[in-house]
Amino acid sequence: MTGVSILASELNSKRLEILNAAVPMASRVTVLWDPATGEFHLASLETVARTLNITLKIEEVRRLEDLNLAFESARAWRAQALNVLASPLLHAFRQPIIDHAMRNRLPAIYQWEESATAGGLLSFGPRRRDVFRIIVAQLDRVLKGAKPAELPVEQPTKFELVINLKTAKALGLTIPSSLLARADQVIDP
Numbered sequence: 001m002t003g004v005s006i007l008a009s010e011l012n013s014k015r016l017e018i019l020n021a022a023v024p025m026a027s028r029v030t031v032l033w034d035p036a037t038g039e040f041h042l043a044s045l046e047t048v049a050r051t052l053n054i055t056l057k058i059e060e061v062r063r064l065e066d067l068n069l070a071f072e073s074a075r076a077w078r079a080q081a082l083n084v085l086a087s088p089l090l091h092a093f094r095q096p097i098i099d100h101a102m103r104n105r106l107p108a109i110y111q112w113e114e115s116a117t118a119g120g121l122l123s124f125g126p127r128r129r130d131v132f133r134i135i136v137a138q139l140d141r142v143l144k145g146a147k148p149a150e151l152p153v154e155q156p157t158k159f160e161l162v163i164n165l166k167t168a169k170a171l172g173l174t175i176p177s178s179l180l181a182r183a184d185q186v187i188d189p
Contacts, residue, residue, distance in 0.1 A: 034087035
């Protein structure tokens with residue numbers, strides 16, 4: 001087996017920890033989950049949530065229309081924050097998710113930097129260009145004759161935390177200085 005791993009399951013859990021550091025009073029966190037990514041993401045997330053004394057409410061999103069129901073459910077449950085799990089589908093829906101999160105005043109964390117720069121509060125994950133660079137390098141080796149089965153699974157080694165202070169201000173949040181010091185990028189108002 002070859003390919004690129006973006007450590008989705010591990011980083012989903014790490015994002016919950018970062019969200020907890022940013023919004024420590026949030027004990028009810030809605031999780032947007034694309035079931036096509038597999039249930040294995042949820043087990044490690046539940047474990048981390050228990051250690052942080054956070055209750056999770058998992059909302060399945062299979063299509064754009066599911067977002068309205070997910071956010072209605074989050075509002076009825078009185079969610080205090082939102083963790084958007086790693087998924088190509090959820091990334092494609094990032095702007096509607098960001099818009100819903102802002103309307104519902106939910107501090108949210110996302111996988112890719114583009115979500116934080118588009119108005120999301122936080123993002124943590126590998127840089128997409130680094131992931132693409134690894135994919136292109138593997139493809140280049142295959143096109144030059146390497147057998148895919150002999151290529152190792154590779155993964156990015158750098159992960160970036162992006163904090164959008166404009167969004168924090170709009171939500172009435174103060175991001176702890178300890179988290180700001182860890183940020184690779186801070187978007188100022």
